[in-house]
Amino acid sequence: MKKIYSLLIAISLGLAACTTLEEDPQSFISPGQFYKTANDAVAAVNAIYFHLNQNDIVGQPIYNSLYNTGMDFMTDDLSAGPGSPNPDVRSLSALTHSSTLIRGKESWQQHYSGINKANVAIERIPGITMDEKLKSRLLGEARFLRALYYFDLVRQFGGVPLLLTDQTQLSVEELQVPRNTADEVYAQIITDLKESANSFKAGSTGELGRATEGAAKSLLSKVYLTKRDWANAITTAEEVINGAYGYKLLDDYSQVFLPAYKNSKEHIFSVQFNSAANITNAVTARDIATGIPGLKGSYGDQLTFYTKGTDKYFSIYKLYTAKDKRRNVSFVTRYKSPTNGKWYGNLHDSKVPGDSIPYLNKYWDPNYASTGKSEANANLLRFAEVLLIHSEAENELNGPTEKAYTSLNKVRKRAGLDDLTTGLTKDEFREAVYLDRRLELVGEYQRYFDLIRQTGSEVTGVGPEGRGTLLKNLQAVGKTNVAARHYLFPIPQFEIERNKKLKDAQNPGWE
Known part of the structure; x- marks a missing residue:
């Protein structure tokens, strides 16, 4: 088509x-x-x-x-x-x-x-x-x-x-x-x-x-989630999940981002890129390390590194468990030069074995090295997020019900993780959803808005809990200039x- x-x-x-x-x-x-x-x-x-x-x-x-x-x-x-x-x-x-x-x-x-x-x-x-x-x-x-x-x-x-x-x-x-x-x-x-x-x-x-109709329903469920209208978020997400749109999770997490699989069954609405039309994904070059022969990389996008315990280079990369298949798709720690066939990587600390710098890899196009132009789409709405929306809203309205577990565990199963243990409290389940949402959607323009919604503060106008997630999380990683005004842009x-x-x-x- x-x-x-x-x-x-x-x-x-x-x-x-x-x-x-x-x-x-x-x-x-x-x-x-x-x-x-x-x-x-x-x-x-x-x-x-x-x-x-x-x-x-x-x-x-x-x-x-x-x-x-x-x-x-x-x-x-x-x-x-x-x-x-x-x-x-x-x-x-x-x-x-x-x-x-x-x-x-x-x-x-x-x-x-x-x-x-x-x-x-x-x-x-x-x-x-x-x-x-x-x-x-x-x-x-x-x-x-x-x-x-x-x-x-x-x-x-x-x-x-x-x-x-x-x-x-x-x-x-x-x-x-x-x-x-x-x-x-x-x-x-x-x-x-x-x-x-x-x-x-x-x-x-x-x-x-x-x-499409499915895209409109999916975005509507996200709007309701943002407004913390849990009931409508659940209903609308279920219309997408149970509807005749044909949305499914791709079997392999890496397929979600590869150009060869774009616009497939998990992709509800994506920003399109095509080198023939000279419309290519500029984010790719920003993610790649500099100095790799044959690759155009600026390393403009860097993980936020901070101290946690004795680790001076902690980051989201280290929040993934060893079983989580999403880690080695979302990030790479070294590159193979298409020019000389050598591997290139950088260490944070040569005294710590394997402590390499992770680079964001979601928008990697296998053909990028030969063309310099990435055709990797930017996925704005995909089925995995609808499942996470459903799980979060269901927990907020009704607690960790079977429906909430089912939607979350579908995302976890594709990631190679065990089903979430039943018997969690509402607060425990909320934190589990937040974490999986963070690990699933890293680098997909979601985290800033998620931190604001999860804050649950009167300042933001989105809820009374006052958890202060945005301020706490950014202060913890050394971004100490964060203040209540940052819930909105000027x-x-x-x-x-x-x-x-x-x-x-x-x-x-x-x-």
Whole structure:
């Protein structure tokens, strides 16, 4: 089937958003000139996907380094490595960033550009005379992507301006808009995802790499989990687990990330990469060690190393048991040069046998050495996570029931681990889910948001427990600058200066 690697860059440029209040609305293609045929509708929706792996503004695409450096570096798992000299990026890793953070501005602008393209498609496609099944499917994709972009924004910044119409035809004054509350943004996300799921029921089958009904349901279960709406998270996850979508865990954990198996039965929604279209995964080079003949590696992504007991180089790598098959897929400790056939690795401490530096390996493409271009997809939603969502929500609502154990143990069994021992308390089971989620999803842009949800603090607005997970975990690994303000990113100062209605709306601690 045809994939959506070529997203019509020219069209995407023509439909760039002005929601950041810096575009000239007169520079856009007139709606009357464009939205007339089915091909126009397809091109409009393709343009919404664009920001997932490409960029028409400035800086890095969202899921092709931006979220890697902007989210994973703010956790206890990863930090900026030697190949990340950019002071903006290093400030995120050390949690010393401010409202002038370039990466925050880029994230805001790119998400809103995608949102506006979705708004345009949702407004204009209904008026096009075309096959109704295809029209319904395209509208489902547009609503899914708008929900995904807003889900990213509300988790990163809290309440944000909720823009649901085409902004390209408005004046600068009309674009001065206030923040909506986080609850209002979440309500729209849920509405969009429900409508998206229903849009696919018309029977039109999408192409590989595109959003589907199963993707809409899976993301909705994740939204409910984030809101700690356990009952709806359970119900929606079970619709995915027990539905007719055909999702299953791949037998081998390594297959989940290899390009040869992408878009298979475990992959619910992934960001697509293809070297023929010159859209490749830039994260691969960031993960690889420097100085390996024949490999292009910058070692920009480094594990967070810290002292635990007498071990001065403890990291997430050492949280895996020897039986856990995920460790040697997610990480490597040495590389074989494709040029001279020699093995290269580095030791933390030559006095400690085998204490080698682990390098993140999830986005490794076996063909990377010969091409320098990785086709490894970025998996945003996969079936293993739906099982973990179900297990966590079931435990939070009903305690460690048989259903909670069943979903978690499916993930553990694939990892080569024994079933979790029954008889755990609710708190013990919660910690077990958290750990397996951390080990299963390392490097997949999840940890920062997981730490916030697991914090259960009044400060975050997500729960009353006040476990303080984010602060405790980051302080434990030496990221002592962490504070309550880091539950959210600061609203970019650039946006505050451009939009007078954001002037007094900065997040707590960033004023």
